[in-house]
Amino acid sequence: MTRAEVRSLWWAIRVPGNEAPYDTAHLRVYYPARRSGTDHERLTGTVPAVRAARRYPVAVVLSGVNVGQDSYRHLAVRLCQAGLVAVTCDFVSVLPDGAVATGPGIDVTAVVPGGYGEGATTPLPAALLKALSDIAAPESGTPLAGLLDLGRIAWGGHSAGGTLALQSAGFLPGTCAVFAYGAHTRAATMLGWPAGTYLDVRPGAPVLLAAGGRDGVIAASADRYGDSADGKAAEDPVARTFDEALPDGDGQHLLVVFPDAGHFALAHPLDPTSARSFLEDGAFDTAYHEAVADVVADFCAAHLADDPSARDRLYPSEKHGTYPNGARFRRR
Template sequence: MIVRGLHFSFDADGDAALGTLFYPGDDRRLDEARLTGQVPADDTDAPWPVVVLLPGINVAPDGYRWLAHRLVAEGLCVVTFAAIGSLGPAGRGITPGLDLAALAPDTIGTRPSSTALGPLLACLAELSADEHSPVAGQVDLDRVVVGGHSAGGTAALHNSDPSWVPGLQAVFAYAAHTMVATALGHGEAAVVPIPAKVPMLLLGGADDGVIAASRDRYRTDDGDHDPVRRTFAEAIHRQQGDSWLVELAGAGHFAICDPVDTTSGRSFLESDSATADPAIRELLGDLIAAFTAASLGRPSRANMEQLVDQSSVSHWERR
């Protein structure tokens, strides 16, 4: 098996988006792809559950390719994308696709806030239905896991309802929370609840310089600012023993990215973001793989109970 990427475009509610579906390729059939580069799927574990990775603001999806490789090795397919849309006062750039009107005080929690998930999953259904596609009939859209980083993680958290995301089985997020900016009309330091109708994994770094530097968006007081832990405590009311908070010692905002693109986004807020500890990244991959496997009822190399017992985990909770 080799990991291959199938590139496609889609319309994310008016924003142009480029996506890549990573899938297990059959390395015994490379001669068939000699002229086209389209390697037929290795259907050993097919049809594959789908993991959708929602990007952070101005974070190129290449930074998540390592994670796609890690999860494809578990018998999954993984889709990354970059939609180019409005970033508010910051102009335009890479966005995970958030309908900010759906996050206003009078509408939050009443309807989906993701503008990309619906069109993206519809496009994947077309790719799987196309008999000429290398992944024809191999994508299982009844088993979908949505994950994200930073603002992409926030989008994943807010849309953790299978009635909004068909096939949704679990949600994970790194360096994300549901403390809402006061510019959207919410009170200071307000953490809003989310549906959490599926298992949840909330991951954070103990040395997240971007979240620390962003506090002015949410509050003007000098109180403790730990929106990730508060999100697990106040926003996720699920009590079925399948949801986790895991904080990694020494990890920053971009620990989930390899490489870190220092030309865009806010990586300059963390002086060592481009040299994140590979061991932390490996643990992140193991945690996401183990959580995803457990949520889908599939085997994995390690389980969550074993992984959170490592010295690199500075804090964890389960409920």
């Protein structure tokens, strides 16, 4: 039998509510594949998906601002190895401050007082859902025709992508899990929120919040939220989000901290020509990217693929402790 591997297909979508040319996202959909040896495969490079016992659940990764989707390819591959289909994308749009950047997109009207809590805070997930439905349609001709289960989706992301995933997942159909690295829901004062405000989220599913214990980007952004501008946050916004912004998770919510990791531990390879990795002065590389990806993959496999071994690794009997990889965890 030919070997299984991870392959991907490309797709493009329009994102409603954005003006051209900043209304188009380019995505990659990664899937478990097995070479068939056909002429079609040889001439096109299209490798068939592995036909599993049931349709594949899907994990969507929303990028941090100015972090290209290739920096999350390692995570997408790991998610496929855990039995899922994974989606990443590049969406170049206009930020609230007028800058043009790639990232998760944002609907400013949905993150200000009076608008928050009424719907998703980014229009991107709805467009991604439409694309996935088209890709999975029996007549699509893609390797994933008829093979996606859009009733089992994990929404997640890095940095701003993680924040928007936390805020939006509860409004999206099929949500079974939510994950974020280097993300929190402390609200920026420039959006009209009082200093120290944490926006509640109602994801309707278990949440994994992962973070680096030496996150220089979150620390350097403290003045956005009403702290002093000396580069030191008055508190840990990721832990506060976990403790206060989430409803009780009956022990299924996880906070996982990698003590010596920085803000970009999830990104590999990291592109030093973009984003804000310079705020960590090169002190932290992405040495933790495999450990972080393993935790995210186990979390998604536990809640979307009913993998008991993944659940056992993530959810020991204790409510808090340390994993074998050195990461500290808490459950609630």
